[in-house]
Amino acid sequence: MKKVQKLPTIRRLPTYLYKLNEMRKSGVEIVATPELARYMNLEAIVVRKDLAATGVTGQPGVGYKVVELIESIRSFLSWDNTSEAVLVGAGSLGSAILGYEGFEEYGLRIIAAFDADPGKVGTIIHGREVFDVDRLAELTRRMCIRLGIICVPADYAQDVADELVKGGVHGIWNFANVSLKVPEDVVVQREVIAGGFAVLSVKLERMRRQHENRDPEVE
Amino acid sequence: MKKVQKLPTIRRLPTYLYKLNEMRKSGVEIVATPELARYMNLEAIVVRKDLAATGVTGQPGVGYKVVELIESIRSFLSWDNTSEAVLVGAGSLGSAILGYEGFEEYGLRIIAAFDADPGKVGTIIHGREVFDVDRLAELTRRMCIRLGIICVPADYAQDVADELVKGGVHGIWNFANVSLKVPEDVVVQREVIAGGFAVLSVKLERMRRQHENRDPEVE
Structure with a gap:
């Protein structure tokens, strides 16, 4: 069996969906990449790649249509059928x-x-x-x-x-x-x-080292 | 803040650890990559990369020392301290x-x-x-x-x-x-x-398509 590609992207899609559904309920029609990036705590380029994986592309300088994005993610995950x-x-x-x-x-x-x-x-x-x-x-x-x-x-x-x-x-x-x-x-x-605790542990250790060394380049 | 690298690797480490602890309890001292690959349902090259991320390398043709591997993973995750x-x-x-x-x-x-x-x-x-x-x-x-x-x-x-x-x-x-x-x-x-349900949904959809098309190249 071939392995599943882009696991982190797939794992993140429900979080995008959650945010987008909230936006739709509040009447928001267009969302720009930086706003999603802030919410997801990711860089804008990662957000663009995540969303492109579902087959949707935003309009440069404008953003994504919220409804279109929701449909694209749901369809990619086959969540449009129950x-x-x-x-x-x-x-x-x-x-x-x-x-x-x-x-x-x-x-x-x-x-x-x-x-x-x-x-x-x-x-x-x-x-x-x-x-x-x-x-x-x-x-x-x-x-x-x-x-x-x-x-x-x-x-x-x-x-x-x-x-x-x-x-x-x-x-x-x-x-x-x-x-x-x-x-x-x-x-x-x-x-x-x-698995989530492992990620938290690694993030905490990095934060601790950055504080100790006062060296922003530590990775 | 820089993003965390190799998220899937970090997420998988507790699963390796679980298996390795079971092996240690059964008295197993050496584990070969293919055995871990079967357990993890991953290709051997991915397993080698995952383990190398924690700073350990196996002996070609022999494998890894179970105890060494456990220590390496626990130390990488800072799980050696409570x-x-x-x-x-x-x-x-x-x-x-x-x-x-x-x-x-x-x-x-x-x-x-x-x-x-x-x-x-x-x-x-x-x-x-x-x-x-x-x-x-x-x-x-x-x-x-x-x-x-x-x-x-x-x-x-x-x-x-x-x-x-x-x-x-x-x-x-x-x-x-x-x-x-x-x-x-x-x-x-x-x-x-x-997030896990998203991964399951994508895997199921791929399996369905493979069955429908009888095309092993579908990805």
Whole structure:
């Protein structure tokens, strides 16, 4: 499998989208690159490249049409069509994800949750019913769901992934701290929460060195 | 401020570290690049570059010493020293982060939580006491904490950031879906959960096109 190009660009697109949607709601029609650059804390050239990756180009000296930019990003990410998903593991992380209101804007609709705990099965969490995980493959297939979100402890994640694949899922968003084995035609995105902390740590260390050395050239 | 170089590399380092720690626990002393490449789902050349960024080079035809690699990554990320942090917002996401056991391995120790809900103040969540958010700046300063983790709803995040800065914090890990204004010498890492979903969406779309066109050259 070829690797995905321009990972940082792809990761940043939802943040652009969030800002642009806010602008649209406030009636803003045109946005200039420097404004986006300030918001994203990036250089203008990086912003231009990020947006060009989605197939849109701004007008020099004017900027981008907000609505056009939103459509271009959503289309690039295939977020103009809604994807339905099931979520497995209704613990604190699973509940946090079920409660996150931004996903609908990203074309993601979580329609059911699954858990092994009999105390949770049958309850409603943030509007979604929690089903017994024993029915995961059956219900996923019956509802024609193509996406699964795994929020169970690492030791259970492979079993859950196997059931999701049996249920016909094409994509898995994996929050468990483990590498999953899946067939070649299934895509897994592993979410490593410490990845962000690694970035923060490196930034802090750079800031500390700059302060100590009073040397703006340190990189 | 200069931008951080090699973001994808930095983001991937915790995943290497996780795998390498597992190997060390199993008594493995040497690891070859292809094995790490398979685990990371990357090409070998990318793995070599990632690891070289931390200042370590493997022996051609042999591989890397597991212990050396672990030390090199931890040192690059400054995770060989423990950072103490406070967490603000003990809702479902905050609780999930408090319950995550991997952080100590990354040199992150969350020592207290804060919340505005009187029903939560005084309780213990995953071993940490929850304090009244009104005492955030005071206690952060008194405990000499330099890191804050924000898990409150977006509307409250700026107020919390202001209090953390008053309390002497140098770094903020922001899980609220909002851009924060902080002084120049404070580093913010904004965690956009949809970033991972964006990557998954792009990968899925590529897979779909490959299937439709039966064209392995599509990229």
